[in-house]
Amino acid sequence: MPALPTLLDNKNIKEFLKSFDYVLTDCDGVLWCTDTVIGQANDALNQLRALGKKIFYITNNSTKSRNEIVAKCERLSFIANKEEIVCSSYVTALYLKQQNFKRKVYIMGASGIARELEDVGIAHYGAEPEPLVGDVYDLKNTMTLEPDVGAVVVGLDPYFSFPRVMRASSYLKDPDCIFIATNTDERFPINKNDLIMPGAGACVKCVETVVQRPPVIMGKPSETMFSLISDKHQLNPSRTLMIGDRCNTDILFGKNCGLHTLVVLSGITKMEDLESWAASTDEDKHKLLADYYLPELGDFIPLLKNEKCQ
Ligand SMILES: [Mg+2]
Numbered sequence: 001m002p003a004l005p006t007l008l009d010n011k012n013i014k015e016f017l018k019s020f021d022y023v024l025t026d027c028d029g030v031l032w033c034t035d036t037v038i039g040q041a042n043d044a045l046n047q048l049r050a051l052g053k054k055i056f057y058i059t060n061n062s063t064k065s066r067n068e069i070v071a072k073c074e075r076l077s078f079i080a081n082k083e084e085i086v087c088s089s090y091v092t093a094l095y096l097k098q099q100n101f102k103r104k105v106y107i108m109g110a111s112g113i114a115r116e117l118e119d120v121g122i123a124h125y126g127a128e129p130e131p132l133v134g135d136v137y138d139l140k141n142t143m144t145l146e147p148d149v150g151a152v153v154v155g156l157d158p159y160f161s162f163p164r165v166m167r168a169s170s171y172l173k174d175p176d177c178i179f180i181a182t183n184t185d186e187r188f189p190i191n192k193n194d195l196i197m198p199g200a201g202a203c204v205k206c207v208e209t210v211v212q213r214p215p216v217i218m219g220k221p222s223e224t225m226f227s228l229i230s231d232k233h234q235l236n237p238s239r240t241l242m243i244g245d246r247c248n249t250d251i252l253f254g255k256n257c258g259l260h261t262l263v264v265l266s267g268i269t270k271m272e273d274l275e276s277w278a279a280s281t282d283e284d285k286h287k288l289l290a291d292y293y294l295p296e297l298g299d300f301i302p303l304l305k306n307e308k309c310q
Contacts, residue, residue: 002286004278005263005293013303016292020241020260023048024086024229026220027059027069029189029245029267030297032076036191038266040298042077047304055084056229058242060183060219060249062089062155062200065115086229088182088219089116092153094228095180095218096122103150108168108203109157109182123148126167129159136162145170154207154215155182156200169210179211183219185249189267220244220253230257243297245269247277247288255287263290264297 008016023045025031031041049055057069057080064072066085073080089109093116096105107113107126114127125146134142143166152168171177185199204215218224229235237258244250245267254261263269274293277285294300 002278002289004274005261005290008262008292008294008299008303010303012292017051020053020239022054022056022233022235022240024056024058024226024240024242024254024259025297026242026244026246026250027057028061030243030264031057031078032072033189033191033267035072035076037076038298039296040301041266041296044297044300044304046077046079047301049079051304054233055080056086056233057084058086058220058225058229060088060185060200062087062092062112062182062219063110063158064089064112065119066090067115068112086225087112087116088155088225089113091218091225091228092155092180092182093117093120093122095216095224096120096151096178099178101151101178104146104148105151105153106146106149106168106171107153107155108160108164108207109153109155109200113153113155113182126164127159130161130163130167131159132162139163139166143167143170149177151178151180152207153180153182154200154204156185156188156198157203160203160206165206165210168207172207172211172213175213179207179213179215181215181217181219183249184217185219185246187268189245220249221256223253223256226253226257226259244290247273247290251288251290254290260292261290262292262294264294266296 069085089112097120105124111127117124149171181204184201186201187199188197190197240259242254242259243262
């Protein structure tokens with residue numbers, strides 16, 4: 001049976017801190033839950049920075065642009081600058097730029113994608129509501145497509161509607177039209193026990209089901225995000241720590257890229273999940289087991305205090 005992640009404590013913290021120079025941290029479920037800081041996550045991350053660790057905020061969230069995430073970090077007292085933000089909307093824009101994409105993008109997602117495409121000079125439309133008006137069967141007579149759309153980007157779509165799925169799918173009928181998913185997270189962490197908020201993966205699967213071909217995925221666990229920042233900042237994977245709350249994205253991403261991994265139990269993953277993966281005979285489940293765990297990021301603070309005293 002594979003080992004469960006090791007709890008970080010006063011005994012192993014020194015060796016742990018010596019093992020990395022770079023920290024890639026997920027945001028939702030690790031640093032904050034919607035608009036509230038999780039415990040003392042801000043102090044903990046700022047203290048890791050003060051110890052000389054280089055921090056990157058690496059999030060599958062495509063609803064916001066990098067500027068909007070910097071503003072959120074500042075509002076919630078996390079030190080951050082635009083260069084340190086790697087979100088799936090930004091990675092999408094860079095990917096299309098690298099492909100020398102010159103046509104127009106249809107966005108079935110939020111305005112964060114639009115802002116990042118604008119930043120690299122790519123034309124787009126679609127990040128706005130298109131509700132169903134009248135009978136669904138009338139859409140075949142009323143819907144018109146724009147002529148120069150060469151890519152469809154699907155993310156967490158706050159305007160999700162039947163006409164938007166039909167529009168995205170219709171563009172993708174052309175096999176040369178690039179199908180991009182910002183990420184495939186099943187659900188979005190919210191602090192409400194009785195409710196589940198669908199993630200971008202729900203919107204992606206919907207279109208994928210219609211068009212019957214898979215998208216190119218930008219977010220974790222795809223290695224696209226890491227290759228981007230690694231090229232830009234010369235990160236050494238063996239000196240890099242990935243912190244996350246969702247194991248099939250964050251921790252699998254860390255494993256795929258050869259990083260050290262730390263799971264916090266303040267978001268999607270619970271201790272019962274770790275125990276069931278360790279007990280499973282499915283080897284894919286074992287890849288979800290991080291090297292270390294903490295109940296939440298703020299639990300670093302007493303450990304770092306001890307570290308500084310030694
Ligand atoms: Mg998360």
